[in-house]
Amino acid sequence: MEKPINNRAWLLVAPVFLIVAFSAILPIMTVVNYSVQDTFGNNQFFWNGLGWFQELLDPSTELGGRFFAALWRNLAFSAIILAIEVPLGILVALSMPREGWKVAATLVVMALPLLIPWNVVGTIWQVFARADIGLLGYGLNWLGIDYNYTGDTLSAWITIVVMDVWHWTSLVALLCYAGLKSIPDAYYQAARIDGASRWAIFTTIQLPKMKRVLLIAVLLRFMDSFMIYTEPFVLTGGGPGNATTFLSIDLVKLALGQFDLGKAAAMSLVYNLIVLAVCWVFYTVMTNTGSERADRGEPA
Amino acid sequence: MDDFTAHLAENAAWMAWTWQTGLFFVIIASLLIVFTLVALFKPERARVGVLGIPTTRGDRLFITLLGSAFINLAWLGLAGPDLGWALALCLVYALAVFRFV
Numbered sequence: 001m002e003k004p005i006n007n008r009a010w011l012l013v014a015p016v017f018l019i020v021a022f023s024a025i026l027p028i029m030t031v032v033n034y035s036v037q038d039t040f041g042n043n044q045f046f047w048n049g050l051g052w053f054q055e056l057l058d059p060s061t062e063l064g065g066r067f068f069a070a071l072w073r074n075l076a077f078s079a080i081i082l083a084i085e086v087p088l089g090i091l092v093a094l095s096m097p098r099e100g101w102k103v104a105a106t107l108v109v110m111a112l113p114l115l116i117p118w119n120v121v122g123t124i125w126q127v128f129a130r131a132d133i134g135l136l137g138y139g140l141n142w143l144g145i146d147y148n149y150t151g152d153t154l155s156a157w158i159t160i161v162v163m164d165v166w167h168w169t170s171l172v173a174l175l176c177y178a179g180l181k182s183i184p185d186a187y188y189q190a191a192r193i194d195g196a197s198r199w200a201i202f203t204t205i206q207l208p209k210m211k212r213v214l215l216i217a218v219l220l221r222f223m224d225s226f227m228i229y230t231e232p233f234v235l236t237g238g239g240p241g242n243a244t245t246f247l248s249i250d251l252v253k254l255a256l257g258q259f260d261l262g263k264a265a266a267m268s269l270v271y272n273l274i275v276l277a278v279c280w281v282f283y284t285v286m287t288n289t290g291s292e293r294a295d296r297g298e299p300a
Numbered sequence: 301m302d303d304f305t306a307h308l309a310e311n312a313a314w315m316a317w318t319w320q321t322g323l324f325f326v327i328i329a330s331l332l333i334v335f336t337l338v339a340l341f342k343p344e345r346a347r348v349g350v351l352g353i354p355t356t357r358g359d360r361l362f363i364t365l366l367g368s369a370f371i372n373l374a375w376l377g378l379a380g381p382d383l384g385w386a387l388a389l390c391l392v393y394a395l396a397v398f399r400f401v
Contacts, residue, residue, distance in 0.1 A: 010336075026315070029315065029321075029325060030314070030315045030316065032321050032324070032325075033315055033316045033317055033318060033321045034316060036318060036320065036321060037316055037318065039316070043313045043314060043316070045316045045318075047318065049381070050376060050381050050383075053373070053376055054376055054377075054380075054381050057373060057376055057377030058377065270373065273366070273369050273370065273373070276366060277366060277370070280362070280363075280366065284353055288352075288353050288354075
């Protein structure tokens with residue numbers, strides 16, 4: 001499995017590196033510089049050391065309080081949508097047709113939400129859920145259910161979660177469907193001969209075979225929901241109050257709304273470190289589940 | 301030449317450099333350069349450590365730097381702004397990563 005590494009190939013990456021230097025590395029360096037200073041504009045900066053970071057990590061301060069609130073909110077959001085989208089995606093994948101013209105039709109319908117730009121998704125749900133003119137909002141209120149996502153925290157959360165489920169369950173379902181399609185028919189035949197129940201087939205054949213794609217789905221959905229910005233920004237703008245202010249929305253409010261560059265820089269660095277750590281886990285798991293298979297001599 | 305440096309300083313003012321952050325990036329950059337040179341002149345094979353994943357020296361450097369960032373943040377949040385001991389802890393962590401991961 002081990003092979004020697006030829007680092008000369010990295011030279012071919014040099015042009016990309018040059019572009020990335022201007023689009024990412026220099027801006028990140030600037031953010032690091034801002035995070036240890038304070039500014040009142042006019043390119044004048046004052047040394048603040050680790051002050052912003054200290055404030056950020058102390059929940060009793062204003063900055064720390066809003067950071068941790070946004071962090072927990074964001075983690076709760078990720079947990080909720082994962083708890084809904086993963087089981088729902090598996091169920092959808094299990095009930096999708098395996099052959100015939102229906103396959104193509106289902107795949108197209110499933111892929112549709114994934115093709116819509118994120119701000120359009122936000123706008124669709126913004127209008128759809130409005131209590132005065134939206135079909136969903138008006139309908140719910142007509143039924144006597146008090147629903148108003150601009151004023152009520154619970155309504156806003158339900159709307160955002162439902163929107164995300166509508167937008168992204170397809171992805172989980174399509175990944176699971178790909179996993180299911182790769183199971184050879186012989187497995188099912190053997191199960192039929194053994195007289196296995198539907199549940200036994202699911203837990204002993206389908207679920208283990210879907211493990212890898214499910215892992216990818218969970219990590220992708222976690223990263224995406226942890227970095228979500230556009231949809232809640234368009235739908236609720238972080239409101240009512242701060243009820244749906246996730247990390248990225250709070251960051252933009254801090255940096256571009258209040259122009260607190262130092263605080264925003266410190267917050268974005270800590271946010272970035274969390275994302276980087278999760279990305280690393282994601283990358284490691286993705287690249288290594290394949291090699292484990294190869295080591296055991298299983299087909300990938 | 302003076303004109304050029306003055307021009308450069310003016311145009312880089314928005315980046316708000318300080319010598320502390322400059323030093324920070326010089327250390328990171330020199331670590332990257334050293335590890336690149338070592339990888340070029342002393343090629344190695346990835347090995348599997350306690351994490352159960354194959355890692356090269358570069359992977360271990362990344363794990364060290366990322367972990368050190370979290371160690372420093374945790375120290376800052378729990379113990380206070382004096383990061384001397386946190387850096388010492390990072391060094392121990394780095395040795396452990398390079399030995400066991």
